[in-house]
Amino acid sequence: MKKRYLFGMSLLLLFGMKAQAQDQVIEKIIAEETENSQLKELAHELLDGIGPRLVGTPQMQEAHDWAVEKYATWGIPAENQQWGEWRGWDRGITHIDMMEPWVRSLSGMQLAWSPASPKGGATGEVVTLPEVADEAAFKAWLPSVKGKYVMISVPQFTGRPDYNWEEWATDESFEKMKEDRAAFEQAWNKRIEITGLGRRELPQALEDAGALGIITSYWSRGFGANKIFSAYTKSVPTVDLSLEDYGMLYRLAESGKKPVINLNAQSKETGVQPTFNTIAEIKGTEKPDEYVMLSAHFDSWDGGTGATDNGTGTIMMMEVMRVLKKVYPNPKRTILVGHWGSEEQGLNGSRAFVEDHPEIVEKIQALFNQDNGTGRVANVSGQGFVDSYEYLGRWMSEVPRDITRDINTSFPGNPGGGGSDYASFVAAGVPAFSLSSLSWSYFNYTWHTNLDTYDKIVFDDVQNNVIMAAIMVYMACEEPDMVSRERRIPIGRDGKPTSWPAMRSPTRKGGMD
Structure with missing residues (x-):
């Protein structure tokens, strides 16, 4: 009886120590992002310094190179992985003057x-x-x-x-x-x-x-x-x-x-240009061949500077990686981040990654994607994965209540067939989730518009999203086993069963027809 009692006490102590260690990591995540956020600096360097990131333009290539260099300053290895080619183009001035009447x-x-x-x-x-x-x-x-x-x-x-x-x-x-x-x-x-x-x-x-x-x-x-x-x-x-x-x-x-105008619109064709995804990694210690993934498209249209579509998703995921490298440098599973190219022309970068890296895709524990604007996370769907409530619910319960209290959830939900890069992974059967944010008049004012610029970013909301995503990644890394990938049959708007979204190949030679 005494041995059994001592064994039970040992288990309690072990679990208590583990919970305390987990709490300390979470506390460090919150403290690091609250006290030392780099979001404004990242946004300035990317949006003001480089500008919009239209696929095939010099700014897109400059952004990829900047991200690799920035990750290196944090001790995080990163690389640009070519997946295709695109029509090269370089925007010049546009000046339009009415001369008459x-x-x-x-x-x-x-x-x-x-x-x-x-x-x-x-x-x-x-x-x-x-x-x-x-x-x-x-x-x-x-x-x-x-x-x-x-x-x-x-x-x-x-x-x-x-x-x-x-x-x-x-x-x-x-x-x-x-x-x-x-x-x-x-x-x-x-x-x-x-x-x-x-x-x-x-x-x-x-x-x-x-x-x-x-x-x-x-x-x-x-x-x-x-x-x-x-x-x-x-x-x-x-x-x-x-x-x-x-x-x-x-x-x-x-x-x-x-009316008579003088139009001076200068630009130049730059031939066929390579297209890339930027992939960064924090190597796992216990299960290095299993992955937890962050996801955000890197490219943009170029009416503005691509601030909320998807500069905010980009800097959010970079900041999550920076914070985790500092406070959780030896994760159990490998943490990857994908900064995708040519999402705007059909999820091409993420579809290429899924097609080119089946060995990674089959071992992804969970993927978290952010795309739709600057607001704090407001909606999370289980994407049709039967058991998503069980593990996402546990992981989200570790996020401060003032961040999650207004989030609407739907479980198991239906799989996303498009819209952003998580859908490329959902189609392949990966538990991939969209951290969908509040609108902040996104579709009227910043989505693909001339007003999508730095000043529209709500940094407090993005900071909350960093904390949430970092904790979710940490919890997914610490999860003892791989989560279930069991899927339910999707239900259409008419209430009838439909089929799971099919995987689609990317356009690997774009804009050259």
């Missing part, structure tokens, strides 16, 4: 991969797509665009976001505005439809007819925010104008005032 510099920028203007720019009249009876009439009109700039986006009926109307307008005025706007958009869409051309084909038809350039405006439904994507022209520039300036040119053109 009066002089004004306009707010706008060329779209990604846009061809350049002639040196010094080119001056021409601005015209809109005409209202014609049929496709034949449109083809008869086409030659008239020679030497002119053509506006192809729907002009906005109002420059005020709906929330601004809701705050100040009468109910009747708000409803009338929405009805008038819908009718206006329908009429413009009819102009497009009559051409018989799609959104890719129309710009090419106009440049083939001799247009000097294409003018677009993709309003993001927020004050001052426009989305900046890619050009479809091959030889003349495509630019996006602010809602306000686009509307002014449209009204002038429609009223017969014949």
Whole structure:
């Protein structure tokens, strides 16, 4: 009886010492990030110093090299792993001036991969797509665009976001505005439809007819925010104008005032460029061939500096690695971080990693991905893994309550089929989880817009996310066994069973068609 009692006491002491050691690591994680956060320095170096990270650009390569060097200063080995090639392009200046009927510099920028203007720019009249009876009439009109700039986006009926109307307008005025706007958009869409051309084909038809350039405006439904994507022209520039300036040119053109602009959009093609993922590692001591992984895409569109998509995810994961290297330098399992290239064109970097490293993928304990903005984590789904509640619940219970108290969870949830890089791993059967954050008006104001810049970062929220992710990684490393990968049959929106998302191969040669 005495021996059994002593054995029981030994177990209690052992478990108590282990729990105390775990608490000390967690306390150190919290203290390090609270007292010595490097988030602002990382954000400044990446976003202000390097800038946007469009795949195939010099800034993307510079960012990859910067990350490897930064990890080295923390004693963390990292490398750039090539997985494909992309069309190389280097953005230059965009300067747009209205010359007639009066002089004004306009707010706008060329779209990604846009061809350049002639040196010094080119001056021409601005015209809109005409209202014609049929496709034949449109083809008869086409030659008239020679030497002119053509506006192809729907002009906005109002420059005020709906929330601004809701705050100040009468109910009747708000409803009338929405009805008038819908009718206006329908009429413009009819102009497009009559051409018989799609959104890719129309710009090419106009440049083939001799247009000097294409003018677009993709309003993001927020004050001052426009989305900046890619050009479809091959030889003349495509630019996006602010809602306000686009509307002014449209009204002038429609009223017969014949506005004239000088457009100087400079850029250059740089040939085929290699594309990379940056992978960093803290080697495990007891189970080095099992992995806990951090994940965030490194690339961005280049309307702004890619601050919240996905600079915040990037600096968050770098900071988690820095903190863990300092307070938990000898993890039981190997900790990896993937900074993925070309997520914006179809999760290409992460899909390539899954395809190229099956030996790692089959031994990933858990993966944590962050992408959608600067806010604190607000939603966690079990991604369809039957037992995810059991282990994620335990790991999250170690995170300070003031960080997790407002997080919504869904278990087991449904697997994500796309949207961000965790989906590449979910498709391969890896317990991969999106640390989905609060909006902070993400889709209106920063997602792929000209306003996605350093000043939009909410560092307190990102700091909370660092603490949460670091603790989750620590707990996943300490977990005695590999967690269950048992999956449930996904349920569709109609309530009927569907299938698990299929693995997809990446585009390894991009933008060169």
